Each structure stands twice: as structure tokens, then as C-alpha cells.
Amino acid sequence: MIPIATYRLQFRNGMTFSRACSLIPHLKELGISHLYASPIFTAATGSTHGYDVVNCNEIDPALGGQQGFNRLHAELLKHGMGIILDIVPNHMAASLENPWWYDLIEWGQRSPYSGHFDIDWRSRLSLPVLDRPFTQLVSAREVALVLADDHVIAIEAAGGKYPLSPQSYAVVFETLESPVGSQLIQAATEATPRGTASFHARINNVLSTPSARNVTLSFLEHLSSDEKMMERIHDAQPWHLIPWRDASRHLNYRRFFDINGLVGLRVEDPGVFEDVHQLAFKLIDAGQIDGLRIDHIDGLADPTDYLARLRDRIGKDKYLIVEKILQHDETLPAEWPVDGTTGYEFIAAAADVFVDPAGWSALGDAYASTRDEPLDIVAEKRRAKLQLLRQNFQTELSALAALAAKLSGGTSGGQNPEAFEAAIAELIAAFPVYRTYGTRGGMTDRDAELIDDVTAAASKANLASDPETLWQVVTLLKRCDDDRSWELRKRFQQLSGPVMAKAVEDTLFYRHNQLLGLNEVGGELTPDTAGAQHFHQLMVQRVVSRDHSLSATSTHDTKRGEDARALLYSLSDAPQRWIDGFQRWRQMNDALRQTECAVPDASDEWFIYQGLAGVWPSRTSGAGGWSQFQSRFAQYLEKAMREAKLHTSWHEVNAPYEDAMQKFVAKILGDARSSFVKDFETTLRPFEDAGRIKSLAQTLMKITAPGVPDFYQGTELWDYSLVDPDNRRPLSENVISARTDGSAVTIAKREIIIRALEFRSKNLTLFELGEYRALEIEGGHHGKYFAFLREYQEAIAITLVTVSPLAEGSAPVTLDLPPQYHARRFTDIISGKTGIEAGREVAEILAESPVALLVSI
Numbered sequence: 001m002i003p004i005a006t007y008r009l010q011f012r013n014g015m016t017f018s019r020a021c022s023l024i025p026h027l028k029e030l031g032i033s034h035l036y037a038s039p040i041f042t043a044a045t046g047s048t049h050g051y052d053v054v055n056c057n058e059i060d061p062a063l064g065g066q067q068g069f070n071r072l073h074a075e076l077l078k079h080g081m082g083i084i085l086d087i088v089p090n091h092m093a094a095s096l097e098n099p100w101w102y103d104l105i106e107w108g109q110r111s112p113y114s115g116h117f118d119i120d121w122r123s124r125l126s127l128p129v130l131d132r133p134f135t136q137l138v139s140a141r142e143v144a145l146v147l148a149d150d151h152v153i154a155i156e157a158a159g160g161k162y163p164l165s166p167q168s169y170a171v172v173f174e175t176l177e178s179p180v181g182s183q184l185i186q187a188a189t190e191a192t193p194r195g196t197a198s199f200h201a202r203i204n205n206v207l208s209t210p211s212a213r214n215v216t217l218s219f220l221e222h223l224s225s226d227e228k229m230m231e232r233i234h235d236a237q238p239w240h241l242i243p244w245r246d247a248s249r250h251l252n253y254r255r256f257f258d259i260n261g262l263v264g265l266r267v268e269d270p271g272v273f274e275d276v277h278q279l280a281f282k283l284i285d286a287g288q289i290d291g292l293r294i295d296h297i298d299g300l301a302d303p304t305d306y307l308a309r310l311r312d313r314i315g316k317d318k319y320l321i322v323e324k325i326l327q328h329d330e331t332l333p334a335e336w337p338v339d340g341t342t343g344y345e346f347i348a349a350a351a352d353v354f355v356d357p358a359g360w361s362a363l364g365d366a367y368a369s370t371r372d373e374p375l376d377i378v379a380e381k382r383r384a385k386l387q388l389l390r391q392n393f394q395t396e397l398s399a400l401a402a403l404a405a406k407l408s409g410g411t412s413g414g415q416n417p418e419a420f421e422a423a424i425a426e427l428i429a430a431f432p433v434y435r436t437y438g439t440r441g442g443m444t445d446r447d448a449e450l451i452d453d454v455t456a457a458a459s460k461a462n463l464a465s466d467p468e469t470l471w472q473v474v475t476l477l478k479r480c481d482d483d484r485s486w487e488l489r490k491r492f493q494q495l496s497g498p499v500m501a502k503a504v505e506d507t508l509f510y511r512h513n514q515l516l517g518l519n520e521v522g523g524e525l526t527p528d529t530a531g532a533q534h535f536h537q538l539m540v541q542r543v544v545s546r547d548h549s550l551s552a553t554s555t556h557d558t559k560r561g562e563d564a565r566a567l568l569y570s571l572s573d574a575p576q577r578w579i580d581g582f583q584r585w586r587q588m589n590d591a592l593r594q595t596e597c598a599v600p601d602a603s604d605e606w607f608i609y610q611g612l613a614g615v616w617p618s619r620t621s622g623a624g625g626w627s628q629f630q631s632r633f634a635q636y637l638e639k640a641m642r643e644a645k646l647h648t649s650w651h652e653v654n655a656p657y658e659d660a661m662q663k664f665v666a667k668i669l670g671d672a673r674s675s676f677v678k679d680f681e682t683t684l685r686p687f688e689d690a691g692r693i694k695s696l697a698q699t700l701m702k703i704t705a706p707g708v709p710d711f712y713q714g715t716e717l718w719d720y721s722l723v724d725p726d727n728r729r730p731l732s733e734n735v736i737s738a739r740t741d742g743s744a745v746t747i748a749k750r751e752i753i754i755r756a757l758e759f760r761s762k763n764l765t766l767f768e769l770g771e772y773r774a775l776e777i778e779g780g781h782h783g784k785y786f787a788f789l790r791e792y793q794e795a796i797a798i799t800l801v802t803v804s805p806l807a808e809g810s811a812p813v814t815l816d817l818p819p820q821y822h823a824r825r826f827t828d829i830i831s832g833k834t835g836i837e838a839g840r841e842v843a844e845i846l847a848e849s850p851v852a853l854l855v856s857i
Contacts, residue, residue: 103193375514419469423458507644516614
């Protein structure tokens with residue numbers, strides 16, 4: 001079943017099942033058919049997003065538990081609605097709250113869950129939780145042996161209590177001159193991994209008397225002061241505690257990206273697959289779930305096999321989409337049995353409609369003058385990827401290189417793992433997409449061709465690299481003769497994606513700030529040369545391939561809200577107005593920067609002013625006033641500086657630089673009535689108005705284009721949020737009460753959604769199966785308008801929108817319809833106008849609203 005429209009709710013942060021129930025009438029009024037829920041399974045305490053799952057088979061009690069979910073499902077059914085659930089098969093929280101992870105720590109490789117997680121068991125499990133080496137913490141008495149939960153002996157460190165392996169109890173209690181010691185050792189000796197509960201009960205029984213408990217606690221306190229004994233006990237564990245800064249070089253489990261607290265799952269194993277999906281399948285079988293959204297599909301060892309098994313298990317009728325970043329014209333593998341993606345490519349394609357290429361180029365010339373070196377996006381991307389590989393993913397890179405060297409015959413010909421590291425790094429740096437999808441049986445022709453292209457690009461990028469080693473790596477990646485080559489191919493594919501994400505989305509997009517509206521997940525830093533035609537091409541492809549991807553404009557992961565992004569697009573419509581403003585503001589605020597360290601420099605200021613433009617409080621409904629705006633931007637600025645990794649980073653904080661940047665912003669915003677603030681607001685006003693019109697156009701386009709229109713919580717109103725956590729703030733009560741926000745635009749965003757979705761729901765075949773056709777607009781409008789047509793049998797719907805409000809037309813403009821439609825008369829669903837015929841001037845059609853949905857049924 002394909003949804004009519006989805007509405008994403010971020011559970012947690014005050015959003016419970018109970019509150020979601022109260023929103024359902026509002027969603028029904030909007031025209032939403034399916035609630036699109038963030039992960040609801042039990043997550044780590046205090047989780048703000050739910051992707052750090054600690055129990056895959058329990059609905060989080062913090063949200064209302066199973067009973068609360070049942071009530072939510074019943075309420076949705078009452079309103080004729082369903083639910084799409086976001087699940088996380090790639091990883092879980094590496095947390096002591098996770099019973100599988102806890103058991104694994106206690107028993108090591110003997111644990112029945114040791115195969116659930118993607119761990120290299122050739123060495124002890126690394127737990128990167130310390131701020132300093134273990135030996136230093138022992139000397140400072142910041143670690144201790146404790147009795148945890150009355151039934152486990154543990155090392156307490158960094159706020160956690162890590163259970164000791166039963167095999168090490170003999171080491172701990174060998175010198176305890178009390179019957180309690182021998183009883184504890186005997187209980188541990190006889191314990192088995194499958195009998196953990198009995199073992200814990202036995203320990204609890206041994207320590208049930210006050211005297212036995214006191215003797216044990218006193219002895220543990222004594223051992224905690226013995227540095228050599230503490231190190232010996234630590235060495236006896238199947239795990240070892242290490243500083244978190246060492247994770248990039250000394251870690252032996254696969255992470256989600258470079259987040260130490262999220263450990264990879266091995267869902268390629270059939271048993272793990274069943275364990276991880278047990279509750280999800282139960283909800284589907286009970287008819288409580290209508291579809292699944294698969295988080296981070298690129299993290300899995302074999303997405304093709306996983307999706308085949310998943311589809312077979314849930315059936316053909318369940319809506320199934322994957323979170324997959326498609327780069328430019330990349331398409332999903334044809335063999336994936338899915339309905340589409342979560343829709344980031346729609347955001348990127350829409351940007352090509354709304355950004356004027358000439359204006360973007362003019363902004364680029366001005367931005368280039370603020371930088372110390374020429375702009376070279378390709379070179380910067382390569383440099384960012386190589387930097388991330390060495391700084392954040394060195395442990396994964398080293399393991400890959402060692403495996404490649406071993407498979408190639410060791411160090412023959414003078415080669416060594418370092419040479420393989422360099423070759424693999426260059427290959428990953430040259431990848432234009434996230435990954436290939438080779439399987440145990442080898443690579444598809446499509447992926448093999450991609451590898452060849454990447455190899456050529458890598459060779460060209462670094463002529464000093466060893467071509468023989470590069471060729472050996474490529475040969476190994478394509479080989480399909482044994483499990484070892486599959487292991488290399490699998491690990492390579494699981495690394496290239498995270499490197500792309502962290503180097504581009506979370507590094508380059510904070511370094512290259514020509515037009516911040518383009519710096520979006522799944523986006524490109526440069527507009528497509530085809531411009532609006534690129535949007536048409538993507539939509540035609542969706543129809544041809546029966547692609548029912550979401551058409552997203554905001555998500556919990558986007559860099560800024562859809563309306564903030566639309567406003568920033570408008571800078572390309574009148575670039576000189578923005579450039580002149582930038583130059584004035586530089587002069588106005590010259591005395592406020594720290595001259596001794598030249599912070600901020602011109603490039604920093606360019607970024608600051610665009611960042612401010614997207615979230616300026618005059619447009620932020622319910623933002624909490626000037627002080628809250630300042631606080632939100634300060635938090636954003638800290639994240640942006642550290643993600644850029646130029647002057648500071650999360651791992652190595654440059655406090656003087658950050659302090660200088662924050663003080664500068666605090667000074668320019670210190671007085672809400674200053675000349676700078678007044679000038680900034682005045683300069684911004686036309687861009688604000690233009691941005692709202694672009695946003696209305698974007699909203700109507702996603703409702704009427706091929707795909708499933710998706711709405712992120714609260715975006716039925718104006719959304720000028722920043723990157724997370726700002727865009728994950730609790731949902732405002734205004735979403736229910738608001739009917740308009742006093743906008744100068746005649747038709748409010750919310751009303752467009754209601755009217756367009758109502759028409760869509762009554763004409764589903766038109767939008768699910770209908771053809772898509774680009775329409776030409778005749779006259780000198782200089783890209784001011786954009787239109788397309790949907791057609792199914794006799795039904796026709798034309799989307800006509802204003803996309804460049806600041807563009808100046810030079811002549812009357814008309815909508816050019818094919819001859820077969822000239823006799824038809826149309827009604828505008830948005831304004832209510834009737835009797836509109838072909839050849840009518842666009843300005844007349846759009847006299848009451850900057851957008852129109854012209855229909856003839």
C-alpha cells in the first residue's frame with residue numbers, strides 16, 4: 001500500500017504516544033494518511049532520537065510502552081490512518097543498558113551474543129569510554145572494584161560499572177581469607193554463558209548476609225587501592241577500557257560512522273536477523289505496522305540480501321523504503337525489492353529549480369575573494385576524505401590494508417600494509433557515490449564499471465601513488481573465489497559510505513559556504529548544469545521506474561529547515577544585493593573582531609551572515625525571543641566550527657578560536673536595535689518574502705510530483721530551524737492552533753497542504769500512476785515560473801509555481817499547453833478560480849497566489 005502522504009514525528013523530547021494521539025485529528029485535517037514514526041524501541045536513557053536502541057524487542061516505556069502504542073494504533077485506525085515505522089538494523093547502543101552488550105562484556109566471545117555484533121575477536125574488546133589511560137585513572141583512584149546490582153563484581157569507571165568475566169573471579173578473590181572468597185570463585189567457575197541468571201542469583205545468595213557482603217565490599221575497596229592488582233584484573237578481562245580519543249586507531253568493532261557509542265550489528269547472520277526484528281515482525285503480523293523505513297541501509301554487509309529476506313518476511317504489500325543518499329543521478333540498485341528512498345534526492349532536485357545559476361556564480365566570485373586559496377571542490381572533497389580516513393577511521397583503514405596485503409601474498413615486491421593503506425585511501429577518496437553493493441558472489445557489472453572509473457580517478461588524483469598496489473586492491477575487490485576476498489569487499493564497502501558522509505556532509509558542507517542552502521544532506525555544492533530540467537528528469541524517471549520514494553523537504557537530519565533553505569536559495573535571485581550587504585556589514589563590525597588573531601576572517605563572516613539569515617527571529621514563529629535566538633545560533637556556531645575541522649574540532653577543541661568567534665557573534669547581536677541589526681533586517685526583507693514564495697512552491701511541487709509527499713513535524717507552519725539538535729526541538733503547540741501567521745503571502749503554507757492533499761487523496765491514480773510532463777512557459781520571465789503536468793486517462797493536473805520572485809520579466813508570460821489541452825477549462829484548487837483556459841497570462845493566473853494547481857477532471 002502506497003501512502004497518500006506521511007508526517008514524520010520525532011518521538012522523545014516530550015513526544016509520547018499519548019501526545020501523538022492528540023495530534024491525529026490535526027494530521028487527518030491536513031490530509032496525512034500515515035504517521036511516519038522515528039524509532040520507538042527502547043533506547044538509552046535520555047536518548048533524544050531513538051537510534052541508540054538498547055532493546056530491539058521492547059517498545060520504550062518512556063514513550064508509553066506496548067499499551068501506549070496499542071492506543072496510538074487504535075486512534076490511527078479510527079481516523080483511517082496507518083503508521084510507517086523507522087527501524088535500525090545496522091547498529092545498537094554500545095551501552096551497559098543493552099542486555100546483549102552487557103552479556104557480551106561479561107562473557108566475552110563465550111557470550112551467546114558475541115556473534116550479534118560486528119567485532120574482530122582477534123583482540124580484546126575495546127571500550128573507548130575513558131578520558132585518560134586506565135593506569136592514570138587507577139593512580140588517581142578514579143576507578144574501583146564494586147558490587148553492582150548485588151550480583152556482579154565490576155570495575156567502576158567513567159560513570160559505568162563494567163562486569164568482570166566469571167573466569168577472572170579467581171584472580172580477584174584468590175587472596176581473600178574468608179569462605180566468601182572460595183564460594184564466589186566456585187560459583188564463577190561453575191557458571192556458564194547460558195546460565196547467567198543462575199550465576200547472578202548464586203552470587204546474590206552468597207552475599208545475602210550482611211557479614212558476607214561487608215567482607216566482600218571491604219576487600220574490593222582494598223584491591224582498588226592496589227595499582228598492580230587493578231591492572232592485573234583489568235588485563236584478565238575479555239575487554240579493556242581505553243580513552244575515547246584512541247578509538248580511531250585502537251578499536252575492534254564496527255561503529256555507526258565514527259560514533260563510539262553505536263556498535264554495528266551482524267544482521268547478515270540469519271539468527272541475528274530474526275532476533276533483531278522479532279518485535280517488528282510481530283507488529284507487522286498483527287497489522288499494527290503498514291510499512292518500514294530502514295535506517296542507514298549502506299551500513300549493512302549485504303543490503304541486497306537483507307532487503308530480499310525482509311521483503312519475503314513482511315510481504316509484497318507493505319510499504320518499504322530505505323534511507324539511502326543518492327548522489328546526483330545515481331539510482332537504487334534495480335534488484336532491491338523496495339518502494340523507494342526517504343527522499344533526500346528530492347531536496348537536491350528542487351534546489352536546481354530554485355537556485356539561479358548565474359546568481360550562484362556571482363555569489364561564488366564574491367565568496368572566492370574571502371578565501372586564501374582558489375575554490376576547487378573536487379580537490380577539497382578529496383582532501384576532506386583523506387583527512388577523515390586518517391583522523392577518524394584509521395583503525396578501519398589499517399585493518400583493510402592488512403587484509404589486502406595478506407590476500408595479495410604479503411609484502412612481495414617490497415610492498416607493505418602502508419602501501420595498501422595509501423592505495424585504499426585514494427580509492428575511497430575518489431568514490432563519487434557512497435558505496436558499491438558487491439556480494440559474496442562478486443560484483444554486478446554496474447559496480448565493476450564504477451570501480452574501474454574510481455580507479456582511473458584515483459590514479460589521476462595522486463600520480464605519486466603505487467599503481468601496482470592500486471591495481472592489486474581493485475583485483476581483490478572484484479575477486480569472488482573465497483570468503484577472504486568477500487571479507488575485504490564487505491569491509492571496503494562498509495567504510496566508503498561513512499567516509500563519504502563524514503567528509504562531505506559533516507566536513508566539506510561546513511567548509512564551503514558559497515550558498516548555504518545547497519549544503520544539504522544528499523545535495524551538491526554546485527547547481528546542476530541542467531537547472532530545472534534536472535528536476536524534470538528525476539520525476540520522469542520516478543514514473544518510469546514506479547519509484548514511490550518519499551518527496552522530503554525537511555527531515556530530522558537536514559542541515560536547516562525547508563523555509564530557511566528556501567530563503568537562502570533566494571540570495572541567488574539578487575546576488576549583488578546580498579554582496580553589497582556583506583561588504584557593509586564587514587565595515588560596520590570591523591571594530592568588533594579580535595584583531596590580534598584576525599578572527600573572524602572574511603570567509604568566517606560570509607558564513608556567519610548567511611547562517612543568521614536562515615534563522616533570523618523576525619520570521620521564527622514561537623522562537624522565544626531574541627535571547628533564545630542568540631542561544632540557538634551560538635549552539636549552531638559551535639557545531640559548525642567543529643564539524644568544519646579547520647581551526648577546531650570535536651577531538652581537538654581550539655578554545656581561543658571558538659571564543660573569538662562566539663564573542664564576535666555575541667557583539668553583533670548584543671543590541672537588537674543596533675545599526676547593524678536594522679540594516680541586516682532591511683537587506684533581508686525582500687529575500688524573506690521571496691523565500692516564502694519559493695517555499696510555497698516547493699510545498700506544492702512535492703504534493704503533486706511523482707512520489708509520496710512527506711512532512712516533517714511542524715513544517716506545515718514556517719520552519720526556520722538549524723541543524724540538529726535545533727530541528728529536533730519539541731513540537732510547538734502552534735501546529736494545531738495556527739491557521740495563519742500573518743504572512744504577506746495570501747495563501748498560507750498550511751492551507752496549500754490541506755487543499756492539495758485533499759485533491760490528491762481523491763485522485764490517487766492520477767498521482768500514483770499518472771504521466772509526468774514538463775511544461776514550457778512562453779515569454780521573457782527569466783526563469784521566474786516553473787510548471788509541470790500530471791495526466792492519467794482524462795484527468796489532468798498542472799502545477800504552476802513562482803520559483804524566482806525577484807526575477808524581472810520583460811514581456812507578458814503565458815503557459816504553453818500542448819494542443820490537445822487547448823479546449824479544456826481548468827479550476828485552480830488553491831485560489832478557487834474556475835474557467836481558466838490555455839493561453840491565459842501567468843500573472844493573471846497567479847494574481848491571488850504565487851502558486852496554482854490547475855485541474856481538469
